[in-house]
Amino acid sequence: MRIRAGTPADRPVLRRIAVAAKGHWSYGPEFLARFAAVIVPDDDYVTRRDVRVLEDDDGTPIGFSAILHGGVAVLDDLWVVPEHIGSGIGAILFDDAVSRAAARGATRMEWEAEPYAVGFYERQGATVVGRVTSELGREMPVMRILLVPASPVEAP
Template sequence: MRSKAVWRYDSAFMELCRPELTATPEQLDAHYWRCAIVDGAIIGVVELVVHQDTATLEKLFVDPNDMVSGVGRQLMCMAQRHAIASGASKIEIDADPGAVPFYEKLGAHCTGEVESESIPGRMLPKLILNLA
């Protein structure tokens, strides 16, 4: 939640996002997860789902204190390697608007918009990161 809050959303907005940002036991079992840990504390997490030739980035969050440390890039590299090894040719990303520049630096490009799962009517940038 702290990672999302860095974009200065109010508490009501953050509460609406909580269910989507919370990992369920089923997701932990079924999806690809990696954490970045420093001194016993989780400072970053990535969740990826692969369906045939397309991977979907479900979550990528980095502690606000570590956002410019390269942790996000390292987590994305792990996710990309897993996607490629699983046969995916691209990663789809429904991004927070504030995170778009990060994904573009990794080579992703915007392909349109998608409706937020948390807030009906709120549109989010849809990006594709080609892996080939």
């Protein structure tokens, strides 16, 4: 496996991964169609976010994460294909996102979590800090993890 930077050409596969992952849960076809219309919406998705794609040994994308960087980083997306849910791939992507956000100086990372993924994020050290209504009209938990910013590298 390897994690690489996402590119605009990845947009269709990112959408397929996200919709397949969402479909792993008990959502009906109408909701999944609405979700597919808003996830990874345009060509600028990858250029406006720090997108990382996790590939299996054959080079097939099996998950991805997307971060919006700032003083408070936002985990905009983290999705894993259904056949790898529960295998540790999500934890690998989450750890990578946390490390990247901390390296950019963020003190915490927040996100609207898929309700079925709250337990996963809690196992990673995150907590629920609020609730919001999503653009699809669902109540979503807001989660947070505190980050330890990376130490500056000292010049020799």
